[in-house]
Amino acid sequence: MNSPIFQIIRHRSIVFSFLLGSLTTTLSQAQNDTRQLKPIKTIPSALSLDEALEYALQQNANVRVANAEVIRTDYARKKAWAALFPKVDVNGSYNYTLKKQKMFFGGMKFPGMGGNTSETGGTTSEDDAVGIEVGMTHNIQTGIQAGIPIIAPQLWQSLSIKATDVELALEKARSSKIDITAEVRKAYYQALLANEAYRVYKQSYDNAEANYKQIKEKYKRGLVAQYDLLRTEVQMKNLEPNVMQAEQSITLAMKQLKLLLGMSVESPLSLTDSLGTFSSQLYQSYLQTDSLMLQENTTLRQMTLQDKQLRQALTTSKWAFSPTLSLGFVYNYNYMGNELKLDNSKRWIPYSMVNFTLSIPIFNGGTKIQDIRMQQMARQQLQWSRNYAGEQIALSARRLQDQMENAAKRYAVTKDAIASAEKGYEIAALRYKMGESTLVELNDADLALLQARLNHNQSIFDFLNAKTEWDKLAGYLPANAANKQNDNRKK
Numbered sequence: 008m009n010s011p012i013f014q015i016i017r018h019r020s021i022v023f024s025f026l027l028g029s030l031t032t033t034l035s036q037a038q039n040d041t042r043q044l045k046p047i048k049t050i051p052s053a054l055s056l057d058e059a060l061e062y063a064l065q066q067n068a069n070v071r072v073a074n075a076e077v078i079r080t081d082y083a084r085k086k087a088w089a090a091l092f093p094k095v096d097v098n099g100s101y102n103y104t105l106k107k108q109k110m111f112f113g114g115m116k117f118p119g120m121g122g123n124t125s126e127t128g129g130t131t132s133e134d135d136a137v138g139i140e141v142g143m144t145h146n147i148q149t150g151i152q153a154g155i156p157i158i159a160p161q162l163w164q165s166l167s168i169k170a171t172d173v174e175l176a177l178e179k180a181r182s183s184k185i186d187i188t189a190e191v192r193k194a195y196y197q198a199l200l201a202n203e204a205y206r207v208y209k210q211s212y213d214n215a216e217a218n219y220k221q222i223k224e225k226y227k228r229g230l231v232a233q234y235d236l237l238r239t240e241v242q243m244k245n246l247e248p249n250v251m252q253a254e255q256s257i258t259l260a261m262k263q264l265k266l267l268l269g270m271s272v273e274s275p276l277s278l279t280d281s282l283g284t285f286s287s288q289l290y291q292s293y294l295q296t297d298s299l300m301l302q303e304n305t306t307l308r309q310m311t312l313q314d315k316q317l318r319q320a321l322t323t324s325k326w327a328f329s330p331t332l333s334l335g336f337v338y339n340y341n342y343m344g345n346e347l348k349l350d351n352s353k354r355w356i357p358y359s360m361v362n363f364t365l366s367i368p369i370f371n372g373g374t375k376i377q378d379i380r381m382q383q384m385a386r387q388q389l390q391w392s393r394n395y396a397g398e399q400i401a402l403s404a405r406r407l408q409d410q411m412e413n414a415a416k417r418y419a420v421t422k423d424a425i426a427s428a429e430k431g432y433e434i435a436a437l438r439y440k441m442g443e444s445t446l447v448e449l450n451d452a453d454l455a456l457l458q459a460r461l462n463h464n465q466s467i468f469d470f471l472n473a474k475t476e477w478d479k480l481a482g483y484l485p486a487n488a489a490n491k492q493n494d495n496r497k498k
Contacts, residue, residue, distance in 0.1 A: 053279050062269075063188070067269055077176045077180050080175075083172065092155070094155070095151065097151055104142055104143065145342070146343050147349075148341050153336040159333070160331075178308050189479040201257040205253035208246060209250055282464055289415060306396055307393065308482070318386065324378045324379045340356070341357075411477070413469075418467060431452050431456070432453055436449060
């Protein structure tokens with residue numbers, strides 16, 4: 008009962024406790040990582056643009072998937088590092104012999120084994136030889152095996168690739184946040200534009216309705232012709248589809264924004280900002296774009312990291328020509344017997360060994376050489392793609408700058424045009440009321456005011472839309488999201 012096998016069984020509770028503790032720690036860490044991906048806050052029913060961006064970066068599905076990919080890649084990195092640590096296995100096996108093997112000794116006969124023996128040497132023909140049964144009925148083997156790499160340059164180099172994988176996953180997560188930020192800003196601006204368009208069309212409709220009521224009263228008193236009444240009614244009716252279309256545009260824009268925020272499309276939501284909120288910053292934002300550089304462009308950064316991966320992979324392929332050395336250790340207990348009596352300590356025979364394994368690659372059909380050439384060609388392809396992408400990004404940056412400049416100029420012009428159109432409409436309304444002008448002049452003044460207001464709002468939207476694309480190109484992230492990204496990189 009004092010055999011090592013029973014000592015191992017007696018202390019199995021220690022092994023199980025250790026394994027359970029490790030499993031609990033691993034599951035706890037996994038739960039903590041998963042908890043980071045869950046929604047943190049409930050989205051309120053009224054949002055500013057900054058608040059909308061904050062909630063989108065927390066709850067948007069694409070961002071959460073990208074964050075999960077960072078965690079998954081970090082697990083892969085830790086898994087690669089585990090290859091440097093000793094590998095320890097506890098194993099055991101049991102064999103029951105149904106038919107024992109026989110061993111023959113090339114025609115040799117032994118006294119007492121049966122048959123006739125020769126007087127001269129005890130040798131007979133092979134047909135008269137008797138086999139000797141070898142082995143035992145019950146065979147048990149249990150023990151511990153351990154191994155650790157001592158010299159493994161290719162393995163060491165592969166660890167740097169895993170570290171770069173984490174960097175690339177972080178950059179892809181950052182790219183996802185940049186994309187969501189741009190999409191949310193565009194959707195928010197689109198909803199604001201729809202609101203402003205509805206307000207402008209509603210104002211024009213209210214003006215037309217007021218004119219219609221006024222002319223209808225004059226027509227009843229015989230002060231105006233029926234043509235003026237019909238013309239005013241047509242003017243009012245023509246504006247109704249625009250008002251309804253503006254209402255529909257608001258609904259569609261809000262649904263798109265809710266979808267990006269991770270909300271139900273049926274949830275109530277209102278916007279606290281307006282296009283006028285951003286118009287005061289229009290010139291200042293435009294002037295700042297000249298100082299922005301494109302070093303933070305996520306496409307170029309990802310290509311830089313991919314090139315780093317290829318360089319590391321190339322180095323790893325070259326290290327495949329280097330020898331490797333590993334250390335192994337084996338400690339086993341064997342039991343053999345025709346009867347299964349485990350308490351017979353004399354039957355438990357231990358043996359142990361330490362081994363060094365040296366592997367020197369000599370020739371493998373040229374696969375390593377071809378692998379190196381593949382890595383070199385892949386780097387060349389990536390370099391060509393990166394140069395082309397850089398040219399495309401520079402061209403897009405120039406185009407967006409021109410769009411912002413054009414929108415800023417249109418904003419200044421339309422701002423003055425609105426003031427003139429409002430004054431012109433007031434004069435036309437007063438002149439028509441006094442009978443000094445025709446209804447055509449009043450309708451023209453109202454149409455000019457409508458167009459001026461729409462052009463003004465469109466110029467603001469066009470600038471904000473181009474500025475959003477520029478920020479996306481420049482790799483801009485809101486301050487809170489950028490700080491979280493830096494924290495992740497430090498970890």
